[in-house]
Amino acid sequence: MQERVIVGIDVGTTKICVLVGELDRDGKLNIVGVGTCPSQGLRRGVVVNIEETVTSIAAALDRAERLSGKKIVSAYVGITGSHIDSENSKGFVAISPSHRDIEQNDISRAFEVAQAIAIPANREIIHVIPRGYVVDGQEDIKNPIGMSGFRLEVETHIITGAVSAIHNLIKCVHKAHVEIEDLVLEPLASGEAVLADGETDLGVVLVDIGGGTTDIAVYTDGAIWQTVALPLGGNQITNDIAIGLRLPFGVAEELKVTYGHCDPSLIDEDDMIDLSQFMPDCNDLVPRKLLAEIIQARVEELFAMVHEEVKKSGYDGLLPAGIVLTGGTAELPGIDELAGQILDLPARIGSPLGLHGLADSISRPAYATAVGLLLWGLRHTSLMIEEDEPEDEGSPDVLSRFGRWLRAFIP
Template identity: 90%
Template sequence: MQERVIVGIDVGTTKICVLVGELDRDGKLNIVGVGTCPSQGLRRGVVVNIEETVTSIAAALDRAERLSGKKIVTAYVGIAGSHIESDNSKGFVAISPSHRDIVQNDISRAIEVARAVAIPANREVIHVIPRGYVVDGQEGIKNPIGMSGFRLEVETHIITGAVSSIHNLIKCVHKAHIEIEDLVLEPLASSEAVLEDGETDLGVALVDIGGGTTDIAIFTDGAIWQSVVLPIGGNLITSDIAIGLRLSPGVAEELKITYGHCDPSTIDDDDMIDLSQFMPDCNDLVPRRLLAEIIQARVEELFSMVHEEIKKSGYDGLLPAGVVITGGTAELPGILEVAGRTLDLPARIGTPLGLHGLADSICRPAYSTAVGLLIWGLRHSSFLIEEEEPEEEGPMDFVSRFGRWLRAFIP
């Protein structure tokens, strides 16, 4: 039996996170390895220094391999950055008159028609995600296979990225001696880990606030409607603290993590922070309320930008499930109240759901993308298909399996 191991690599602006998951006989995903390393060589989710990025990825991989005892050779890799764009497109095809029953080939043809949108030469398609189907005018169909009809329509969500940014990320992962199973948009991955059943049907906005970017994904009717990446994240909060309090970025980051809060009204005026714990030669005191005021201003600005994107989607006031906030910056105390007030929506913090194994150490918003990559891989991995129907293998199954085998030998 093929070893059922799945690996996810979250290549973030602040940290690189590698998770190793193993599927047990009961179908549960056990986390058997975790490797994190401070990220170098990325700015706002985009590679700006290949060698530094490769070194960071390799260090995180080494830690995950040591903890799990597994040799990592393939992985699902997250991608984000302000270069990401998305659009919705429709595709129409006629059903073959020989059978009139819709088969997988009809769906594939419709998706290809929807995919054939004009995009600039410097952009590349990352995902084409079917949102829903229409058969002979009947809407709201999630799976049309086996249905009878004359005309099939599919509505898709197409996500593209800058060719240079995509290829630089791929190059970094390959230089770390890892074969990429799939590139996955990070808010899509995070949604797999933190959204509960029914939220995507009702209508929900996922806001993943990382170090360099804020990823937004809006879901309605059980499928993604809009995705966007904003070039603002936790690092800008740190930068504001460093400038406002005249501190180094490293000390500002520690101050944010240890004493940060998004609501100054909850902090007493005489609550002071002794900077000597971060800088031994410094005896200055900083009002914690002032720190909170700096953080609040940037967080309110961030959620104002998120609100604008929700308005652009046309779903302002039409998201009954509200907003789910995740990512490392979501761990700031008081951020939930700021989000609810600014967006005028019910809000909750999204943490990874249904984990086993080393789950306690990663059951935090900062690990949502990495966990989501494992779940994405679990749903798309080839070994599940091969184990379900080992007795029969069609021509396309052989081609797919041969392609994976061939990739292992081609640098």
């Protein structure tokens, strides 16, 4: 096995994060480069200024290249935003001639039927993910290839996004001189990094709280069931602090990160914050309990919205593995206890684990999406290493990528 380089680019509202992973000869993924840069030109996960976004991506890429010593030419790129939508769809095909062994082509035909849904002209499919297969009425089949049958059914989870948002993100990455291996919905990437197989089998809701959006992914029976992106995140908490305490946004963010807490009852009435450490010309004191009360109010609102989405999924009260929180805002103390109370579920904080190389610097919830992009790419890289046959140069890139991606989901 040759050494392969995999790159993930998390284009977030508050920061751009580029991770460089190297797959060694033993199949172990080592983190060899990290590059982060504050985001400019994005709002709630969507590009609103192309030139500013390109500059931010280029700066993060440069830092990752300098640290890793690698030239980055392609990457797996995360996408999110309130324009994201999803639905579940089924596809049925007959196996002809009757009762022969099911082949890859039969699965591809079933997928084509499943994704033949009415999609508005201003939307585009990002993912078509198999949830499971049914052969002649037999359910819960993960890999039907080689089985005999008359009829094959596939249940899929289809994720779509606004054409303009997708193409503007692609344009920004290309302007930074990087080709896109695949666009990956960010909560799916985060799930790769922080969820265990047992949790997805039992039923779990992943909540990735970024700066501009909160991404929700509900998993049941080992597969994705629902994905939603809410237009609310850590920046809204910071904005509340800035308004409530009459502070500049940057100072409010530092206050949140340094002294923030989601449970005011745990803060002493006499615990005061000296603002001079953030603003040298200001000698005011702020009660830390007041800061926690502002944070708690917005976080409660956020989890009430998450609870509504879980109810819409039809799995409220039916997710034994509970709620896993990740993303930068998940680092707020007390946020897991508050989430557990509002959703009436066990809750934990999800951090990327099992990393090698520069793991210490990125083993935090804020890096879950970027790490997940590498793990998503690792499955595809492993497949491409195993495949000796040359690619069909006449087939469109998107189709060849879809073929490799589809095979990655079949054990």
